[in-house]
Amino acid sequence: MxxxxxxxxxxxxxxxxxxxxxxxxxxxxxxxxxxxxxxxxxxxxxxxxxxxxxxxxxxxxxxxxVQKPIDYALHDRAAFSHNLNQIGLGLETEVVGCRVAVLPEALAERLALADPPRIIELQTRRFIGSEPVCLIRHYLFDLPDDALNNFSEGSLHTYLLQNFDLVLQRGTTRLRARMPTFDECNQLAISRGIPVMEVHTRNYCRQSGALREYSIARSRSDYFEYRVEPTP
The missing domain is CATH 1.10.10.10 (Winged helix-like DNA-binding domain superfamily/Winged helix DNA-binding domain)
Incomplete structure (x- = not known):
């Protein structure tokens, strides 16, 4: 050695x-x-x-x-902010971008959708204290075009519950580790040597079972350890 x-x-x-x-x-x-x-x-x-x-x-x-990685449980409760609050960590949300668009064709194919639907695409950056820890791209289905006009902070899923009576439940989740892009390094304040964990999640309406959100979260591997919990 x-x-x-x-x-x-x-x-x-x-x-x-x-x-x-x-x-x-x-x-x-x-x-x-x-x-x-x-x-x-x-x-x-x-x-x-x-x-x-x-x-x-x-x-x-x-x-x-740096702090020890956060033990983050992946269970059926889909709310990122709520899950961190449950373990005593406050999370701040910054809206990076929001637009009405058509779901990308490649993603529509992955979701087995014949025609790419019209969606709201929301991009957020999450902070713990002053540290940026996660970037999330949300694709939201079957909402009015102006649904997120008043969303600027806090939990997205709490906002959807309070304004649209929409309760989301985590479905299929796919994880992979990869090296960050230059843009991710800048937005997350990390070096090129620290991997990001990319988490793809399908979130369904708890009441109807319909797919209402597809999210892609990219979090700092030096901040998070993901733990998968089976549904009871």
Whole structure:
């Protein structure tokens, strides 16, 4: 094992046992003296921790330990904001874009729809504190064109319940990990080395069983761990 990898292993163990989210690692020169190596070797070791999502570099400040991934349960309750609130985390919503459009043909084929329907396409970015953690593209079916004109914050599904008596239930969910695009890096404030988890979800009306939303969420893998819960 290379020296920098040994140092990274030692620092991982120390972060797990001794550090809490928000703590700063010692400066590189102090770590170099401690391990009796040059700063380039220390920097390579810290690069490993950054790639793992354990620490984040801050210009002029140093390397800060990030919080442990959020244990997020995928169950039949489809509301992202509600699910995070249930575990004590507040979530802020930013509307990035909203338009009336025709569902993309490729997605219509995936959903076995003969003719791409007219939908509302909503794009949101979600924050925990000041940290952007998730981008979501929502395709909403069978709503008036102006249905989301007054939606600007909070939970989308709570808004749909309060304004349209629409209760959504999670159906098929598909997950995959991939490396982020440059735009996703900018919007989520991550490096190219941190994967995103892409979650495709079909949400159905609980009352009628009709498909009412298809969502594509791209979340930071250093913030979330997804846990699948079977329907009781």
């Amino acid at each position: 290379a020296i920098y990898q040994k140092i990274a292993t030692q620092l991982r163990e120390e972060i797990s046992a001794q550090y809490t989210p928000g703590d700063l690692l010692p400066p590189e020169n102090q770590l170099a003296d401690r391990f009796d190596v040059n700063r380039h070797t220390v920097r390579r070791a810290i690069d490993e921790l950054v790639q793992d999502g354990l620490v984040r570099r801050h210009q002029g400040l140093g390397c800060r330990v």
